[in-house]
Amino acid sequence: MKITQDDVVDRQTTLHIELEDDDLAPYLDRSYRKLAQQVSIPGFRKGKAPRRVVESFVGRESLIHDSLDDMLPDITQRAITNQDIEAAGTPNVELVEFDPVTVKATVPLVPEVDLGAYKDIRVDETPVEITTDDVDGKLGELQDQASSWEPVEREVAAGDMTTMDVKGHVEDDYILNNEDAVYVVDSESALPFAGFADQLVGMEVGVEKEFTLKVPDDHTDNRFAGQDVHISVTVKDLKERLRPELDDEFAKTVGDGHDTLAELRESTEQEMTTQAEEAQASQYRESVLDALVAGGTFEVPPMLIDHEVEHMVDRRDRFVERLEVSMDDYLRYTGKSDDEMKVEMREHAMERFTRSYALSNLAEAESLEIPDEEIDERIKELEAAREEQKDAPEDQSDVDLNSEAARVSIRESLLVSKSLDRLVSIAKGEETAEEPKAGDVAPEEGGDTDNAES
Incomplete structure (x- = not known):
């Protein structure tokens, strides 16, 4: 050869x-x-x-x-x-x-990667703060979930539930045409169009109203984007929301039950704080990874990007086929051309590769490794979770978690997580060097410092 x-x-x-x-x-x-x-x-x-x-x-x-x-x-x-x-x-x-x-x-x-001065990365944390208004808002949501709808004879008010016939046309093409449509009047909602809910307030049951709104420029159907839509609405039925009183009796009905409203408020605040802290931690990891990528240089082979885009196009085409719609209709719904979608796919592919190789190079630079014991422990966790979900529709119990391929995949996943943990420590300015081992002697001032790295 x-x-x-x-x-x-x-x-x-x-x-x-x-x-x-x-x-x-x-x-x-x-x-x-x-x-x-x-x-x-x-x-x-x-x-x-x-x-x-x-x-x-x-x-x-x-x-x-x-x-x-x-x-x-x-x-x-x-x-x-x-x-x-x-x-x-x-x-x-x-x-x-x-x-x-x-x-x-x-x-x-293999892409050429230079992480630059990654040890100098610093990203400020956003403190988590749950206010009284936040808790009140969550309790209001709980009240809404427990509320009932009762018929009422009056004009439409914000928050009501209406049953209506609604038609909307742009020139000769109908963009809305629904009978007995159920709609909750929420002024903050942009559906079906911004300002629609405000037009309903004050209407009387059985009286038709006509008005004109603007179709948003980013509407999924390019034929209608930015055009005036002429709408006619007839409210046929009206109901108002009856919310339970926010008191001790209501607290007893929420979740596993709380003896008092004060207990419900406290547990709600704790739950919101935990969720906010988890979200903040996730966002912080994304931010420090963005900083790592922004500070590095990456030379990625075009072939890798091309192959990934081909896979993404194939997945999209199979998804559209399962929807049983034509590609033209799907593209019209997304409001993008095939070329525009492929440009976005290429950007996503490049982002995925740069992030992946940034973390793998960080792991190498920081000498991070995943010992077999950590893989074994993770396999035990996955097997325990599998046992709990063995009757689930998407049961994957036939996958051998101890196969070489599975262990390689688990090792890669753990290494990504460990690399992100190290990057977070760096970005917070925390000490990442190993502690001196017993018996190690620090060099004297003015002595040999070849092996004295901070």
Whole structure:
């Protein structure tokens, strides 16, 4: 096998691989044995014709073509290993000649990453504060959930539930056409259009009202975006919300029950604080990761991005197929063209790769590792969770968590988490260096400091 390698450009390199007869022999032999069972050659029973006869009958190119699926990945991997290349993804491989058999393989290399002065990253934390108004608002939501709707005879007021017939058209095209539509009058809602709820306030049951609103510029159907929509509404039924009193009796009905309203308020505040702290911690991790990426430089092979976009397009197409809608209708609903969606996919792919390689390089720079004991512990946790959910519809109990592939996946997941933990410590200005071991002696002032790193 003769290999020549082009220069590395954009973290990609191309291998030109010329195969000799000894390289081809095992693949052509397998192809011969398969074809010998399939073709009928005069004078021979199937599978009994010698290779030279089969090759003469079907042609050498047919044998080569039949062997490509096995041959191309094998010889490409051999060439990559031979050239000591650290590939970051699947190569693009093509057969360029039959005589001699020559293969061209373009290989994406591991991205070039420079994290810059990542130890200088500092990100301020946003303190979590739950106010009395926040708690009151949550208690109001609990009241709403426990409320009932009762018919009322009066004009429509904010907060009411209406049943209505509503039509809306932009020129000759109807954008709304619903009978007996149920709608809660919420002035903060932008549905179906901003200002719709305000137009209902003061209406009388059974009296039609006509008005005009503006379709938002980002409407999912480009035909209507930014246009005037002419609306007619007839309220047919009206109900008001009856909320329970916010007292001790109400507190006893919430969750597992609370003896007093004060206890409900306290537990609500604790729950909101916990949720806010978890959300803040998650947002902080995102912020420090953004800072890490922003301070680094990344040279990612275009092939990696191209392949990821292809996967994303495939997932999108299968999703649309499951929806049983045409691609044109789906694109019209999203308000984007196919090209615009692919541009967004490319941006998302680049973001995913830069984040992933930023964390993997951080782990290497900080000498972070995942010992087998941590993987074993995580497997125990996953098995316990699986046992609790074994009757769930999406049960995955057939996955062997101790398989090599599963352990590799778990190790990668744990390493990402550990890398983020270290990055958070750095961003908070916390000490990340290991504590001195017993017996270690600090260098004297003015002495040898070669091994004294803070």
